[in-house]
Amino acid sequence: MSVLINKKRCDNADACSCIEECPTKAFYWDEENQTVAVDNNLCINCRNCMISCEAGAVKVARDEEEYRKTKTEYDEDIMTTEELFQDRYGAASIAEKYVLELERLEQIVEDSNKPLLIEFYNEDEAKCLINSIPVKEIIENISDSISFRKVNVSNIDGLKKYSISILPSLIVVKNGNIIYKWEGFLNIDEKGKLLDDLKYQLKDIK
Numbered sequence: 001m002s003v004l005i006n007k008k009r010c011d012n013a014d015a016c017s018c019i020e021e022c023p024t025k026a027f028y029w030d031e032e033n034q035t036v037a038v039d040n041n042l043c044i045n046c047r048n049c050m051i052s053c054e055a056g057a058v059k060v061a062r063d064e065e066e067y068r069k070t071k072t073e074y075d076e077d078i079m080t081t082e083e084l085f086q087d088r089y090g091a092a093s094i095a096e097k098y099v100l101e102l103e104r105l106e107q108i109v110e111d112s113n114k115p116l117l118i119e120f121y122n123e124d125e126a127k128c129l130i131n132s133i134p135v136k137e138i139i140e141n142i143s144d145s146i147s148f149r150k151v152n153v154s155n156i157d158g159l160k161k162y163s164i165s166i167l168p169s170l171i172v173v174k175n176g177n178i179i180y181k182w183e184g185f186l187n188i189d190e191k192g193k194l195l196d197d198l199k200y201q202l203k204d205i206k
């Protein structure tokens, strides 16, 4: 039996939870090639790695047939490394202080005397998390002039008053008005446009 790593989905972090959870050090960090790796000779098939990999990038095959099937599946996986890059921005967990309840949104928008960027997403939809808007990058680039909140939305009807019909989406509000809106997830090559748009919209706002 063998452990397979889907390198198209693995984010190749040296702080890999599979390495932490592996009781035999079969799962390890390959210093020379700067990658996570498995020594199948040391593996005892405990499956800890498969369970602990947050990205679902590891499989412990039970037999030859499962090994072959999984290998083909991984070889044919259409996910690209660029999409993974997108993942790392959108799907990363967010600090509690940034999370806002939908019920409080209206009041917060009314009171917004400095620009506030709000991302709407649905935490139950993997696609929504995976393809989320790269908010970290946005905030890093324009952090002096804008605050940020993230709102988990289970029913899109609650966003009708903001004319939003798909998730994820983001709006920028100030003094109760929407001054910018972006609906839908971003491809890698659209990130630059979003940042440019936002900088332009905020250039005269103090």
Ligand code: SF4
Pocket: 005, 009, 010, 011, 012, 013, 014, 015, 016, 017, 018, 019, 036, 052, 053, 054, 055, 056, 057, 058
């Ligand atoms: S936890 Fe999974 S995705 Fe992350 S580095 Fe380890 S094997 Fe790769």
Ligand code: SF4
Pocket: 003, 018, 021, 022, 023, 024, 025, 026, 027, 038, 042, 043, 044, 045, 046, 047, 048, 049, 050, 060
């Ligand atoms: S199955 Fe267990 S022993 Fe084998 S690599 Fe995974 S965690 Fe380590």
